[in-house]
Amino acid sequence: MNSSEDEVGVGPHPQPWPDDPRLDPELLRDGDRRNVVDRYRYWHLDAIVADLDTRRHPFAVAIENWRHDLNIGTVVRTANAFLAREVIIVGNRRWNRRGAMVTDRYQHIHHVASPEDLVAHAAGAGYEIVAIDNLPGAVPLETFELPANALLLFGQEGTGLSPAARAAASAVCSIAQYGSTRSINAGVAAGIAMHAWIRRYAEPAP
Incomplete structure (x- = not known):
C-alpha cells in the first residue's frame, strides 16, 4: 500500500479558503491530485488554460x-x-x-x-x-x-x-x-x- 507521501498533489485546503476566482471550490474541499505544477494547485481548468495562453511559445x-x-x-x-x-x-x-x-x-x-x-x-x-x-x-x-x-x-x-x-x-x-x-x-x-x-x-x- 502506498503511503500518503507517495500521493500526487495536495489534500484539502485549510479553512478559510483564499478569495480567488481562479480557484475551484471542489478542489479546495477535496484536494487536488492532478498532474499540474504547484502554481496551478486548486485552479479551475479554464483558469489554467487562460494563464498558459499568456505565455505560449510561437512554435x-x-x-x-x-x-x-x-x-x-x-x-x-x-x-x-x-x-x-x-x-x-x-x-x-x-x-x-x-x-x-x-x-x-x-x-x-x-x-x-x-x-x-x-x-x-x-x-x-x-x-x-x-x-x-x-x-x-x-x-x-x-x-x-x-x-x-x-x-x-x-x-x-x-x-x-x-x-x-x-x-x-x-x-x-x-x-x-x-x-x-x-x-x-x-x-x-x-x-x-x-x-x-x-x-x-x-x-x-x-
Missing part, C-alpha cells in the same frame, strides 16, 4: 495520424511541457489519448484532414513548416537554424512522413543517430526537436 507541432499512432499522446504531452502554441493532428480525427496523460485538456488541439489543409492552416497562422525525418537530403537538426515560427511536422511510427507531408515542408531535418537502428521512436523524435527549439528561443523556466 507549433503537427503529426500525421493515418493509422492511429500511439505516439500522438506522447507528442501532445511533450508539447504541453514545452508550451507549444498548438498541436495539429493531420489525417484521422480520432487519436489515442492515453499517452497524453490528460495534458490535452490544457493544450490547444487542431485537426486538419490532409497535408494540403495543413499548408493552408500554416499560412493562415504564420508558421513555417519544418519536417523531421531521416530522409535522403535532410539537413542535420543539430546545425539547422529552426525558425521562431516553426511548425514541426512528424510522420507516423515506422512509415515516417507521407510524400505529401514532405512536399508541404520548407525544410526536412534529420536527427543524428549512431547505433544500428534505422529510426527512433516518433514520440522521442518530437521531444528532441521541440527541445532544440526551446534551447534556441525560450527563456529559462521559472
